Amino acid sequence: MNNRQKISALSMMFRILKRDITVAWRRRSDVMSVFFFFIIAASLFPLGLGVDLKLLHSIAPSVLWVAALLSCMLSLPRMFETDHVDGTLEQLIISNQPILLVAMMKMLAHWVLSGLPLVLIAPLIGLQFNLNMEELQMLALSLLLGTPTLSLIGGIGAALTLGLRGGGVLIALLVLPLYIPVLVFGSGAVNAVTMGMSASGGVALLGAVLALALIFAPLTASYALKISVE
Amino acid sequence: MASTALNNSLHVSNLACIRGERVLFKKFSFTLYSGKLLYVQGENGSGKTTLLRTLCGLSMPAAGEVLWNQQNIKALAEDYFGQVLYIGHLASIKDDLSAVENIQFSLSLSGYIVDRLQVIEALDILGVARCADFPSRVLSQGQKRRIALAQLWLQDNPERIPLWILDEPFTALDTNMIKKLEQHIDKYVKRGGMVIFTSHQTPSFEDGLMQDLLLGNA
Numbered sequence: 001m002n003n004r005q006k007i008s009a010l011s012m013m014f015r016i017l018k019r020d021i022t023v024a025w026r027r028r029s030d031v032m033s034v035f036f037f038f039i040i041a042a043s044l045f046p047l048g049l050g051v052d053l054k055l056l057h058s059i060a061p062s063v064l065w066v067a068a069l070l071s072c073m074l075s076l077p078r079m080f081e082t083d084h085v086d087g088t089l090e091q092l093i094i095s096n097q098p099i100l101l102v103a104m105m106k107m108l109a110h111w112v113l114s115g116l117p118l119v120l121i122a123p124l125i126g127l128q129f130n131l132n133m134e135e136l137q138m139l140a141l142s143l144l145l146g147t148p149t150l151s152l153i154g155g156i157g158a159a160l161t162l163g164l165r166g167g168g169v170l171i172a173l174l175v176l177p178l179y180i181p182v183l184v185f186g187s188g189a190v191n192a193v194t195m196g197m198s199a200s201g202g203v204a205l206l207g208a209v210l211a212l213a214l215i216f217a218p219l220t221a222s223y224a225l226k227i228s229v230e
Numbered sequence: 231m232a233s234t235a236l237n238n239s240l241h242v243s244n245l246a247c248i249r250g251e252r253v254l255f256k257k258f259s260f261t262l263y264s265g266k267l268l269y270v271q272g273e274n275g276s277g278k279t280t281l282l283r284t285l286c287g288l289s290m291p292a293a294g295e296v297l298w299n300q301q302n303i304k305a306l307a308e309d310y311f312g313q314v315l316y317i318g319h320l321a322s323i324k325d326d327l328s329a330v331e332n333i334q335f336s337l338s339l340s341g342y343i344v345d346r347l348q349v350i351e352a353l354d355i356l357g358v359a360r361c362a363d364f365p366s367r368v369l370s371q372g373q374k375r376r377i378a379l380a381q382l383w384l385q386d387n388p389e390r391i392p393l394w395i396l397d398e399p400f401t402a403l404d405t406n407m408i409k410k411l412e413q414h415i416d417k418y419v420k421r422g423g424m425v426i427f428t429s430h431q432t433p434s435f436e437d438g439l440m441q442d443l444l445l446g447n448a
Contacts, residue, residue, distance in 0.1 A: 007343055015338045019327070026326040026365070087320025094286055095339035096312030230289050 012097050013105045020109035023082075030078065035117050038071035039125060046128045053130045060129035061139065061190035062183075068118050068143060069179050072150045075114040076175065077168050079106055079158040080225065090229050103225060104218040107155040115147030131194070138193040145206040146186040152210075152217035153178045159224035181209055236264040236422035238299055238392045240285070245294035247280050254280055255445060256293070264392065267419050267440040268426040269433065276446030278428040279319070279397055285426060286316040286395045298393075312341055315385050316395045321378040325367035329353060329377045332366060336381055340391065344384055352383040356407070375402045382414060388423035396427040 007015075024031050045063050046056055083089040083106075092102045122143050123136040131139065157175035161167035189202030239261060246256035254277030262268050272278050283289040285296055287303050287310060296303045303310045323332045330349045337344050353359040356376040361369055366377070379399065385391045394415075400408050412433055415425055419439055433440075 007338060007341055012338055012341070015335065019324075019331075019335050022331070023324055023326045082324070085320075086324060087318060087322035088324065090288055090316070090318060090320070091322045091336060091339055094288060094311040094314065094316060096308050096341045097339075098308060 009097050009101060012095070013101055016092075016102060016105040017109050017112070020106065021112065024109075024113050030075070031113050031117075034071050034075045034114050035121070037074060038067050038118055039121065041070065042067040042125045043128060056128075057130045057194065060126060060131055060135075061187040061194065064122060064126060064129070064139060065142075065146075065183055065187040065190075068122070068147065069150065069176075069183060071118065072114055072147060072154065073172060073175060073179075075110065076154040076158045076171050077161070079110050079155055080162050080228075081158075084162050084228065089225065093226060093229055099222040099225060100218050103155065103159070103222040107151050107218065107221070110155065111148050111151035115143075115151055118147060119143045135190060135193050138190050138199055141203065142186040142189045142199075142206060145203065145210055146182045149182050149206070149210045149213045150179060152213040153182075155221045156217055156224065159221040159228065162225070162228040182206070185209065236388055236392060238264045238424060239297075240393065240424065240426075241297040241300070242285070243294055243297070245281075245284065245296065246292045247277060247284055247289070248292045249277070249280060253292075258294070260441075260443060262424055262426065262441065264388070264422045264424055265419055265439075266424060267415070267435055268424075268443055269435075269440050270426065270428045270443045270445060272428075272445030278445055281445065282316075282395050282397050282426065282428065283318070286314050287311060288316075313391060314393045314395060315340065315381060315391050316397075317378055317381065317399060318397045321374045323366045323374050323377060326365055328363045328365060329358065329369075329380075330362050332377060333380055333384070337384060340385065342385075342390075348384060349380070352380040353377070355383055355410070356380050372402045372404075376407070379411065382411075382418075386414070386418050386421075386423075388418060388421050392422070392424055394418070394423065394425045394427075396425065398428055398430070400429050400431050400433070 042064055045059070049056055080089060083092065093099050095102065119140055123140050126136045126139050154175050157171040160174065161170045164170060185202045185205040189199040189206065192199040192202055241261045243259045245258040247254045270278050270281060280289060284291050298306060298310050322336065327335070330346055333349050334344060350359055350362055353362055356379060358373055358376045361373055366374060369377070382394065399411060403411065408431070412435065416435060416439070419425055
């Protein structure tokens with residue numbers, strides 16, 4: 001049995017991503033529950049606040065962003081947990097690729113499964129808040145730039161709390177304060193548009209936070225993962 | 231390919247491992263060469279698993295170092311990991327994936343692609359070919375164990391994977407299967423492979439092949 005091909009780092013990264021998505025697809029309920037949490041949480045406000053369209057319009061950016069933040073956090077504990085329990089994490093750590101790339105792929109998979117669906121559905125939810133086309137576009141754009149950061153920073157929290165009892169609450173305490181800049185810049189960008197100002201500052205800052213997280217989060221998480229299997 | 235020309239070495243010098251507050255072992259040294267088996271023995275809790283995990287780079291030793299061909303494995307990192315096959319207590323099998331998918335993924339982690347037919351062939355040797363496409367959650371412990379061990383039949387070229395580290399490979403297997411596994415390990419070692427394993431059953435390998443190592447009460 002020697003006719004095997006050697007595969008590249010890129011190919012292995014793709015395989016990790018594909019496997020995570022396959023596993024999630026076979027357990028659709030996990031992904032769906034987070035998705036519906038976002039829809040329901042964000043829809044409660046229009047229902048509770050009644051017909052004050054002006055008020056709804058002005059709170060829309062913050063409400064949608066907070067809902068996105070919380071639903072993203074709900075799925076964080078799962079990022080490394082199943083791999084930790086069944087021993088796959090050990091194998092990932094001693095694979096012939098740097099653990100940094102592995103951590104990055106796990107975070108990307110998390111975003112594809114929990115961040116991307118929010119980006120796609122958010123404009124539809126935004127309609128309930130009486131947002132116009134321009135505002136909806138900015139909402140989607142800010143989420144597109146912001147949710148990857150949530151997955152990246154969340155990955156650090158997930159890796160640090162791996163194997164701890166009551167890890168779920170601890171993740172919230174660790175990660176939510178770090179989410180504040182994303183929340184501020186993200187909802188700020190949408191707010192700017194609703195007030196007729198330029199949103200370019202907020203968007204640029206979201207991009208900057210994403211770039212920063214992209215550099216530091218996988219690195220930090222990979223160290224945390226190494227410690228967690230010791 | 232001259233498979234007899236392999237001369238890798240794993241050298242452990244002054245190794246010490248601490249678990250919590252307890253010193254499991256210290257000032258611990260040995261050397262293992264290609265074509266040799268190392269049988270690690272010891273009571274429960276004597277540090278067998280810790281030793282194995284340290285040797286494959288999962289745990290850091292409290293003192294001392296592990297050298298692969300005279301180079302520290304910490305410095306080699308991925309270059310070393312790519313040459314080792316570690317099968318631990320946990321089978322690293324995803325419940326939602328089938329046996330074939332699980333094995334293909336495990337192998338891609340060590341950098342190789344195998345096609346379905348090769349995997350089925352290996353599963354057939356272990357007598358679990360008919361479970362190839364079931365989701366792993368419906369399988370028994372013994373069957374999962376066999377699926378994890380199927381990697382040994384797919385990674386048995388000592389020139390690519392010169393070192394196997396096996397933690398209790400014989401548990402949950404029936405006598406017939408134990409025999410088969412022993413023969414396979416024997417074949418791999420004679421081709422120049424290096425195997426480190428723990429077991430509570432005394433395995434029957436030829437005398438010249440196997441080194442013993444007793445842990446605990448040191």
